[in-house]
Amino acid sequence: MIRRRLPLTAIISSSLIAGGLLMLDLPQSEETPHALKVPMTHTASLSAPSMSVGSSANAAIQPDPVSQPREELPQSYLRTLEVGSGDTLMKILLGAGINRGDAHTAIQALRTEYDPRRLRPGQEIQVSFQPGRHEDMPHTFKEMRLSTGFNTEVYVARAEEGEYQAHEETKELVTTLHRADGEIDSSLYLAASKAGLPASLLMEFIFAYSFDVDFQRDIQKGDRFEVMYEKVETEDGSRSKVGNILFASLSLSGDRMPIYRFKEKSGRIAYFNDKGQSAQKALMRTPINGARLSSGFGKRRHPILGYSKMHTGVDFAAPRGTPIYAAGDGVLDYAGRKGGYGKYIRIRHNSEYQTAYAHMRSFRKGMYKGKRVKQGQIIGYVGTTGRSTGPHLHYEIIRNGRKTNPLRVRMPSGKKLKGTELARFMDTKVKFDQQYAQLGPVISIGRLASAE
Ligand SMILES: [Zn+2]
Structure with missing residues (x-):
């Protein structure tokens, strides 16, 4: 069989090995650069909102017992505000037409759950208004809600008595398993993106194999890759991110080299081959990218x-x-x-x-x-x-x-799992093999905060 060398330029050009390395021992967080981000839902106003809310700061605290919300007034509505650079929460709320007194009280309440100085440009705040009871004040500020983490939100709501209270909400996470596999036709990069493997995971994949495989020389037409990875979503589907590679395999010239993600007793997370040997070796063959x-x-x-x-x-x-x-x-x-x-x-x-x-x-x-x-x-x-x-x-x-010769030297091998650790690893391996075999369509593995 004629085999030819394949270029890997597209992959090697990014600083992926370093990226992969830095990520390897860390639990994946929402800061993962390539994490899939789903924007928060923008809720449209239920009827045409007037933005001239709060023309008088005193109006809200002067209850008018005779006037009732009138039918021609717009109903409650939501606005999504975005934090700009140099913004304070006070500035943002005032800019949305909320009166200073309400804004101040709401921010004080928020502080019990979240420090508003942690707001970052681009972060979104949803503010809702309800019909006011006064002609000068068609709407009063009711609630604000901001995302504080991948699946956490803090909201500050006005109670009946007019004071504000902060609450934190944690959305349940659903982890699903996904499979990406294929034959390498022109480059690993192309084959992986065709199979839908997220770029960040391709980097992790390459890093995991970089101790054994010289990606510039060893990959040839007809070689195969297989990956099983997680996707984590909030229960309501509003946000999702790519999780970890649980299992991967690279088949070079017919030799299949599977690796499995495993958490050691020490808490360290690493990839091991089917015999329980660490995929990460003591030395890298190629201590540089883009070369x-x-x-x-x-x-x-x-x-x-x-x-x-x-x-x-x-x-x-x-x-x-x-x-x-x-x-x-x-x-x-x-x-x-x-x-x-x-x-x-x-x-x-x-x-x-x-x-x-x-x-x-x-x-x-x-x-x-x-x-x-x-x-x-x-x-x-x-x-x-x-x-x-x-x-x-x-x-x-x-x-x-x-x-x-760095390309020939038998690499001092990494760690080999033993005893009960090895037995525990083998259970994980069997489980991942079975899950991978069942995959095709997405299968749900239930609600896990974060699978490790
Ligand atoms: Zn030289």
């Missing part, structure tokens, strides 16, 4: 020196300024200029492994010898310092003091 492998490991004619020389690392061509990541947790044991390497950082990961990064334009602030770094943390930026013909990262993996 193209421009020179492999081994003997080559040196572009500057002109004679054959052993190339002791791999080169990734990338635009100047592209972030470079620490390939694994460790301590910087060198950060400075180093001859032909130019600006150079070396990280000691353990007694066996070190990684080195050369020709950097600059180091990230605070990167000095002795600094402890985490896998995926930015340590510096691509440049062309030292003996170099153009911007690229020269990357070395050093094992027991010997430079080895």
Whole structure:
């Protein structure tokens, strides 16, 4: 069978590995950049509203026992206000025609549940009015409601006696499972978007496999991907967001590599293969995004020196300024200029492994010898310092003091689950496999605050 290499440009161009990395250990929140957002419902006014509410601040507190709400007056109606930059809640309420006294009392009441200084531009506030009892005051302010979280709302309502009270409402969440799978025809990116996989999840997917798979070289036509992920919605369907990948699989040249999301006893959430081995390895093969492998490991004619020389690392061509990541947790044991390497950082990961990064334009602030770094943390930026013909990262993996081929080295494996943890993982695996097999259409897994 003829296999050809496929481009992955569309994916690699974003800083997705870093994004995925940062998200991996965190519970998904509504801040997830690609979370699906459904705007709050704008309720139209029930009849043509007059905006000239509250022309007199005193009108509301001068009850007129004889006058009743008259039929020609509009009924209650709602307005949706948006917080602009520099707005205070008082300013917004006054702008909506609410009198200062009412606005002040309502804000005081709100404070018992929510600090109005937390309002952010773009946030929406729904304000409702009811028919007033006075000719000068066709409507009086009745209630305001604002969203304070993905599924929480605070509302401040006027009681009969005219005072305001704040209440918090939590909407129930419904989690559904979804399946996206397909064959890779021209690129993983295209295949995934055709299958409806949200972009943020594609990034997570790539990150989860990035320790084992070189996405620029290993993906070929006919390879397959499978993903089962969550979608979380409020019960009333007003808001929804993408949840987590629970199960994924990548089949390269017919080899299926499934991974499962699992919460360890320690509380850490990670992906494990079907044998309970962590998908995340101690070291990354490619500690950079947006890069193209421009020179492999081994003997080559040196572009500057002109004679054959052993190339002791791999080169990734990338635009100047592209972030470079620490390939694994460790301590910087060198950060400075180093001859032909130019600006150079070396990280000691353990007694066996070190990684080195050369020709950097600059180091990230605070990167000095002795600094402890985490896998995926930015340590510096691509440049062309030292003996170099153009911007690229020269990357070395050093094992027991010997430079080895990063693309070939058997990665020090990540964690392997054991004993009762492994048994618990296997239960999860069986459950996810069954759920995935049943998926096609959406299946509901009930009301979960957030499935983990
Ligand atoms: Zn090199």
